[in-house]
Each structure stands twice: as structure tokens, then as C-alpha cells.
Amino acid sequence: MKEERRRLPSTSPSGTYLAAGSDAGFAWTDELRRSITSVAELADHLQLTEDERQGALRAEQAGLPIAITPYYLALADPLDPRCPIRRQCVPHIAEDREVPGDMVDPLGEAVHEVAPDLVCRYPDRALLLVSDRCSVYCRFCTRSRMVGAGGGVRTLEHLTPAFIWLAEHPEVRDVIVSGGDPLVMSTDRLARVLGRLRDIPSVETIRLATRVPVTLPSRVTGELVDALRRYHPIWVMTHFNHPKELTELAREACLRLVDAGFPVMNQTVLLRGINDDKGTLETLFRGLVRWRVRPYYLLQADPVRGTSHLRTPIESGLRLMEELQGRLSGIALPKLIVDTPGGLGKVPISPDYVVRRLPGRTVLRTFRGAEVEYVDPQ
Numbered sequence: 001m002k003e004e005r006r007r008l009p010s011t012s013p014s015g016t017y018l019a020a021g022s023d024a025g026f027a028w029t030d031e032l033r034r035s036i037t038s039v040a041e042l043a044d045h046l047q048l049t050e051d052e053r054q055g056a057l058r059a060e061q062a063g064l065p066i067a068i069t070p071y072y073l074a075l076a077d078p079l080d081p082r083c084p085i086r087r088q089c090v091p092h093i094a095e096d097r098e099v100p101g102d103m104v105d106p107l108g109e110a111v112h113e114v115a116p117d118l119v120c121r122y123p124d125r126a127l128l129l130v131s132d133r134c135s136v137y138c139r140f141c142t143r144s145r146m147v148g149a150g151g152g153v154r155t156l157e158h159l160t161p162a163f164i165w166l167a168e169h170p171e172v173r174d175v176i177v178s179g180g181d182p183l184v185m186s187t188d189r190l191a192r193v194l195g196r197l198r199d200i201p202s203v204e205t206i207r208l209a210t211r212v213p214v215t216l217p218s219r220v221t222g223e224l225v226d227a228l229r230r231y232h233p234i235w236v237m238t239h240f241n242h243p244k245e246l247t248e249l250a251r252e253a254c255l256r257l258v259d260a261g262f263p264v265m266n267q268t269v270l271l272r273g274i275n276d277d278k279g280t281l282e283t284l285f286r287g288l289v290r291w292r293v294r295p296y297y298l299l300q301a302d303p304v305r306g307t308s309h310l311r312t313p314i315e316s317g318l319r320l321m322e323e324l325q326g327r328l329s330g331i332a333l334p335k336l337i338v339d340t341p342g343g344l345g346k347v348p349i350s351p352d353y354v355v356r357r358l359p360g361r362t363v364l365r366t367f368r369g370a371e372v373e374y375v376d377p378q
């Protein structure tokens with residue numbers, strides 16, 4: 001596929017991306033420092049529409065701030081406001097709009113906080129929020145209430161009550177380290193957090209939730225991978241939403257992780273006008289599988305206040321899953337998930353392939369539309 005083999009130019013059309021990962025001396029922190037954070041910088045690189053300009057002005061004053069790495073900005077079309085990269089990272093005035101059903105904290109994380117920055121919504125797993133910083137602030141972010149709020153990386157002292165709570169709750173076996181983005185922290189600080197988690201014998205699995213392979217792949221260095229693999233088993237949960245994000249640098253980042261023994265799982269958020277068509281999703285999922293990244297969830301976008309312009313009705317996801325079923329092998333087909341508002345947990349939803357249930361027999365519909373009877377064993 002064309003996008004997959006694309007190595008970014010050393011200079012983007014807008015002249016912003018100059019490092020391109022091929023420079024051995026390039027530091028990811030440099031790239032972060034050169035991120036676009038203001039309306040003026042955005043306007044230097046993109047031909048903004050009035051709705052984007054107003055949205056960016058609003059974002060400078062309140063709500064989710066602007067941050068876009070030079071790498072990610074170089075993927076955006078400087079002229080076309082419908083560009084799927086641009087729509088994910090450039091604010092829009094529609095963020096000011098509130099519609100029925102919108103929530104500030106749709107997953108009820110604040111009410112499920114069991115210690116500072118530790119959220120527990122399920123019996124066997126917990127979410128540890130180690131920072132409020134990300135390399136790019138995604139306009140659909142579920143945690144827009146807190147990311148970029150200025151608290152920065154949480155200290156070990158601040159997280160100590162969370163470690164104590166986890167040690168006292170051995171039923172929690174899986175800890176998702178998130179934020180913000182944990183890979184935006186220094187390697188040393190992140191390693192210290194992982195070390196504290198590994199000191200708790202009941203914590204079996206650690207997951208790192210990160211968008212860095214998508215938005216700042218230069219961060220996935222050999223040094224990072226070597227430091228983190230000491231704390232295995234660690235799974236990496238990442239977040240590719242569109243085939244334009246499948247660049248050569250992103251591929252190298254994912255392969256570095258996979259080759260070092262980190263299973264990499266992808267959660268795609270279904271976004272209106274960005275990826276809500278079967279061709280886009282098929283290309284994305286096939287590309288990820290070629291990198292040994294598992295398309296894990298297709299997430300119905302959470303009803304975060306100010307994101308209605310990016311969300312789709314549930315019916316769209318069901319239709320897309322129906323269109324993809326049979327076209328894609330099981331390893332390329334994610335589950336469609338709704339994370340129920342209020343923080344009551346994820347629900348998998350699926351098109352209905354059961355036509356009729358009879359005593360001892362079930363009539364099923366195949367992906368080609370044929371009806372087939374399955375007879376239960378006596």
C-alpha cells in the first residue's frame with residue numbers, strides 16, 4: 001500500500017518537518033519542543049478556514065489546548081480542511097457546541113477514582129493516569145477534561161497512594177498506564193513508575209496506552225524499548241485512526257516494539273468524515289496486520305462535550321462491521337465497542353447474524369446473505 005511505504009520528506013510541504021528520523025542525532029524531545037501550540041503557528045503552516053481559526057482561538061483560551069508535532073502536522077494537507085489528519089488535531093469552532101447526551105467525563109472516571117489518578121471500573125483492572133501531557137491533543141479526546149491542564153507528569157510521591165491501593169487489592173491484575181501519554185515522559189521516570197508496579201506481585205500485566213507511534217514515532221527509540229522490556233509482560237495499546245498515519249516511520253516504531261516482545265494492539269475511534277467508510281477501515285486494518293499490530297477495538301466515539309461534529313450514530317458502526325465481516329480475516333477485524341456513558345463498562349456490539357432460534361436449531365445469516373441452519377447436538 002502506498003501510504004505504508006511512504007517515508008516522510010525531510011521537509012514537509014509547509015516546511016515544518018525537518019528531522020524525519022533519518023538523522024542519527026535527532027532527539028524526540030527536540031521535536032516535542034518544536035510542536036505547534038498556537039493559532040499563529042497553525043496559520044503559518046495550514047491555510048485555515050474561518051471555523052478552524054475561530055476554533056483554534058477558542059482552544060487557546062479554554063478547553064483542550066493545541067499541540068501538534070511537526071511530524072504529525074507534515075501528514076496534514078495544508079489546503080484541504082477535510083484532511084483526516086487535520087480534522088483530528090486542528091480545533092474547530094464546533095467544539096463550542098454542546099448537544100444532548102454530551103458529557104464532560106463520559107466514562108465516569110472521576111467518580112471511579114479510588115486513589116489520586118487511579119481509576120477502577122472493572123473487577124480485575126485499573127487505570128493509572130501518570131501525566132496530563134500528550135504529543136498531540138486529539139480533538140475527540142475522551143479525557144479532554146484533564147489532558148493538557150498543566151499538571152504535568154505525576155511524581156512518584158503523588159502516585160504512592162495508587163501503588164498502595166493496588167497492593168491492597170490483589171484482584172487487580174492488569175494496570176493500564178495512561179494519561180495523557182506515558183511515552184511523553186522521560187524514559188527514567190516512566191521506568192520508575194513501571195518498577196513500582198512490578199514491585200506489586202499481584203500485578204500480572206501492564207499496558208501502556210500511547211498515541212506516540214502515531215504522532216511522534218521518533219520517540220520509540222532502541223533505548224526506550226530496552227528500558228521498558230525489563231518490566232515485561234507489557235502490552236502497548238495504540239491508536240491509529242487512518243491509513244495516512246501508516247508511514248514508514250510509524251512502521252519502524254511498531255516493529256521495534258513488536259520485535260522486542262511488546263504485543264501492540266490498536267484501538268481505532270470511529271470518526272465522522274475521517275474513517276467512517278469501509279475502504280478506509282479496510283486499508284487501515286490490513287496495514288496494521290502487516291506490521292503485526294492487532295486491530296483490537298473499533299470504538300464508538302465517547303460523547304465528550306464539544307465532539308458531536310466528529311461522532312457517528314451507532315448504526316454506522318454496525319453497518320461498517322457488517323460490510324467488513326467476511327472481507328477481512330478475523331485477525332484484521334476488531335470488535336465494535338461502546339464504552340457506556342457513566343463509566344459502567346464497555347459493551348461489544350455486533351450486527352445480528354441470528355435469523356431465528358428454534359428448539360435445537362438456529363438459523364444463521366452468512367456474510368453473503370445465505371440462511372443456514374445449525375442443528376444442536378442431542
Ligand code: SF4
Nearest residue numbers: 134137138141180211
Ligand atoms: S493522545 Fe490520547 S489522551 Fe492524548 S489527546 Fe489524544 S486521545 Fe487524548
